[in-house]
Amino acid sequence: MNLLNLLKLFWLRASWNYHRFLYRILLEESEWKARIRRNWKNLNRNLVTLEEELRLKRTRSLPYSLIIDTTTKCNLRCITCFREFLDFNLNEVPDMNREVLEDLVECFFPTAASLNMSLIGEPLASPHLDYLIEAMKRHDVKLGFTTNGTLLHKLDIGARIAPILGSIEFSIDSLDSDRFETIRSGAKFRQVVANFDLMARFRNESGPNPFRLGISTTILSSNLDEFCHLIEFVADHGGNFIRACIGVVYREEDVHLSVLNKAEDYNRMYIEAHGIAQKRGVELSMPAPFLADHDQDRIEKGRCQFLYNTLRISHEGIHTVCLHGEPPAQNEYVRGRPFRIWNHRDVVKIRKNYDKPSGHASCRNCYIVNRGLNTISNRRKQFLPYLNNE
Numbered sequence: 001m002n003l004l005n006l007l008k009l010f011w012l013r014a015s016w017n018y019h020r021f022l023y024r025i026l027l028e029e030s031e032w033k034a035r036i037r038r039n040w041k042n043l044n045r046n047l048v049t050l051e052e053e054l055r056l057k058r059t060r061s062l063p064y065s066l067i068i069d070t071t072t073k074c075n076l077r078c079i080t081c082f083r084e085f086l087d088f089n090l091n092e093v094p095d096m097n098r099e100v101l102e103d104l105v106e107c108f109f110p111t112a113a114s115l116n117m118s119l120i121g122e123p124l125a126s127p128h129l130d131y132l133i134e135a136m137k138r139h140d141v142k143l144g145f146t147t148n149g150t151l152l153h154k155l156d157i158g159a160r161i162a163p164i165l166g167s168i169e170f171s172i173d174s175l176d177s178d179r180f181e182t183i184r185s186g187a188k189f190r191q192v193v194a195n196f197d198l199m200a201r202f203r204n205e206s207g208p209n210p211f212r213l214g215i216s217t218t219i220l221s222s223n224l225d226e227f228c229h230l231i232e233f234v235a236d237h238g239g240n241f242i243r244a245c246i247g248v249v250y251r252e253e254d255v256h257l258s259v260l261n262k263a264e265d266y267n268r269m270y271i272e273a274h275g276i277a278q279k280r281g282v283e284l285s286m287p288a289p290f291l292a293d294h295d296q297d298r299i300e301k302g303r304c305q306f307l308y309n310t311l312r313i314s315h316e317g318i319h320t321v322c323l324h325g326e327p328p329a330q331n332e333y334v335r336g337r338p339f340r341i342w343n344h345r346d347v348v349k350i351r352k353n354y355d356k357p358s359g360h361a362s363c364r365n366c367y368i369v370n371r372g373l374n375t376i377s378n379r380r381k382q383f384l385p386y387l388n389n390e
């Protein structure tokens with residue numbers, strides 16, 4: 001570490017501690033306390049960046065992006081969802097305990113910038129929604145999440161979350177209502193589109209820095225031909241981004257649903273989609289084209305966001321280090337002690353080794369962090385997981 005970085009680190013850590021001290025001694029909420037919190041958040045973000053750049057094993061910063069699975073419930077039964085292939089019903093599993101959630105809010109919200117309320121359930125079905133809206137307002141934390149889009153008109157949820165929204169992403173895979181309702185079983189296409197339009201209106205009224213509004217599409221063999229129309233839909237309905245992912249097929253009998261059967265069509269569509277997105281001013285993110293097996297996969301290790309900036313806590317109150325199907329570490333959250341999990345010895349070890357041959361097996365072959373792995377055989381391993389058990 002050079003002298004300049006050392007000085008910067010020293011100054012940032014000292015300022016971080018000073019702001020934490022001021023924040024803690026001011027018991028009542030006030031304009032002064034709000035200003036200290038804003039500065040502390042900025043300092044925290046700068047410190048995260050520097051500590052990550054220096055690859056420090058132990059941090060003095062806290063994550064600024066939070067994923068907290070506050071609910072396990074979902075009101076739909078989408079045919080491609082992993083929930084359908086579990087041997088238990090997630091809707092019968094208890095949601096996150098309120099006391100644990102309150103503790104997480106106290107420990108992590110003052111320095112955090114954003115929260116995703118659930119990855120395994122529908123975030124808007126969370127029983128903690130009202131509490132979290134109030135806590136996010138109080139701590140100036142932005143809400144960002146993916147939703148099935150079916151609940152926003154109920155109880156004015158859309159209007160209530162609009163002021164704290166950073167980003168909202170609707171799961172829409174088709175503009176054909178029959179096809180949509182077959183994939184998203186339990187949803188009504190017209191209602192979801194009406195809710196998208198509702199959020200577009202709030203976005204229009206939300207001033208100079210509007211929240212992001214877009215859709216995420218799970219690409220299957222059956223809806224590949226629609227992807228470019230979905231980009232047009234986003235532009236026509238007041239959104240600004242679209243994200244595509246390749247659908248995972250969990251059973252051999254459903255393999256006909258996989259886009260792996262239409263790799264060449266996907267590659268053609270990839271080029272067309274980028275042209276349309278550029279013309280319509282829609283931000284597009286989608287997996288790179290398929291490579292033939294005789295092509296060389298150029299695998300590059302990217303950075304892992306889960307080691308410095310993003311914290312994920314499961315509904316059971318477990319720090320589940322990342323979104324990998326077999327995460328390299330899982331540790332129970334200790335109330336009131338955020339650094340206990342953030343600098344847990346398992347996490348320290350992953351920070352040190354995640355991109356080295358000595359790293360955990362999940363990190364070495366990580367499909368989240370490794371760029372490349374785009375050949376048809378590599379994608380078969382990733383998107384047809386049942387093959388790995390054969």
Ligand code: SF4
Nearest residue numbers: 304322324362363366
């Ligand atoms: S498995 Fe991947 S995402 Fe998870 S910690 Fe390792 S490198 Fe990061």
